[in-house]
Amino acid sequence: MELLPGRSTATRAAALAAGYICYRRGGPGRGLALRALRRACAEDVDGVGHKYHLELELEDVLDKDSTVNCTAEVLYHLSNKNIAPDVQFTLEGELKNTDEADNVFYNRIKSLEKELVAENIPDNYGNVSPEMEPIHLLAWVASGYVIWQNSTENTKFQLAQIKHVKQVKRSDEYLEFDYKILLHEMLTQEIIPWQMTVLWHPQHGVEVTRDSRQPKQASE
Template identity: 30%
Template sequence: MQPAPPPSLWLLLSLALPGVAAVALGDPEATAVPERPPAAGLPSGILQLAARAALHFFNFRAGSPSALRVLAAVQEGRARVDPQGGCEVNLVFSTERYNPEQQGEGQLGKCSARVFFKNHKPRPAVNVTCARFAEKVKRQARDYLLYKQMKQVKTPLDISSIPDSHGHIDPSLRPLWDLAFLGSSYVMWEKTSQFLHYYLIQLSSVKQLKTEDDGIDFDFIALLHEFSTQEIIPCRIQMVWYPGKPLKVKYYCQELQSPEEASGMEEASGMEETSAMAPTELNNS
């Protein structure tokens, strides 16, 4: 096991995204359901872990940097253990907007989810429905404006360290961070298990790839904080984004495991069934 993250990374966790980092580190205000002794074979905090897994899946399937959500609080939930199959969690939780710069819409309402963790395996099956989703027309306008700005860049971007060593994200780089979080959501969902979950803490490098097609192509190195091992996992992620179309993701994560256990190069497309359950539902109610 690697040593705990250096102070600079903990600074990123606590300062880079104040509301988000508090949730990731277990801020009591982000947990409405009192902690109870977990059922046999389950870790404490299984409801919060399941909610974050559902949101990773939700964000990936939504495919919109303007629609990113993070966990606010778990309102209710229950977990049922099948010793032969795994653990099924049914829960209701509230979310908030990921980008604090998008003012005026406040809390984004409740989500209900069913998350099934296979025994000792990652990539939980997720069925999640969220209400009070951002208005579709407004969301599409934001995404298309970002798309136009990215396409008009004459020199492809090549940037390192987002946030910087002080946990600061320059406002001009916030769209890149949001797009990277969008792509990382797929990786974090795929790697989550009933005993491990992940959070994006830094991009060590981001490159925009120049292509002839309509998509926006990125190649970036994401540093993921792995709970509960406290390891920092570097993942190389390649993604293609176009507003209104399914997100495409490939990734490889460097981990302390045998080659047979490593994730290898994975591919994802929102057009494919990425879960054993029904796809995410996006509501405007």
């Protein structure tokens, strides 16, 4: 069944797909966000749930002129709400190469004498300092995993702010960060504190190794 792109169920599925794609293809040099939902169809999969077929346009968070089209399928499991939605996607075209920026960031963090600690990114005016932009993008990308794992047909999450981030010392080549973030649930306007532990390496991408919803007072 063809859906109007502006229909709320289609836009929620599109936001989920964008978050998932960002988690799979993003990093400290590239965050992806939904620019436009071009087309949407929905179907009932007997005994399983609802499947959405989507045509999306994604934009680079840092460079809004850099866009890529993609197709995605999102399957919400209605029979078992504890299973994360299935997401499949195909990008049409190439994403901007970020190897140089990734390596600059990696070497900068590796050369720090003390582990990085920061809070309130962006600040209360929406500003992110240039040196904190990769830390912010890494959280944006990693939050795509949390959004994917916790989304239903009736939710629409977005990263609102990093409340606190601390680098964790490691003996191997990975960078590790412990994030306390605030997720904005757009439908209820609820702000949800979340903790996530994020690993990153230029060759291996982003991995969220631990995440958990935090009690409300954690955001105070």
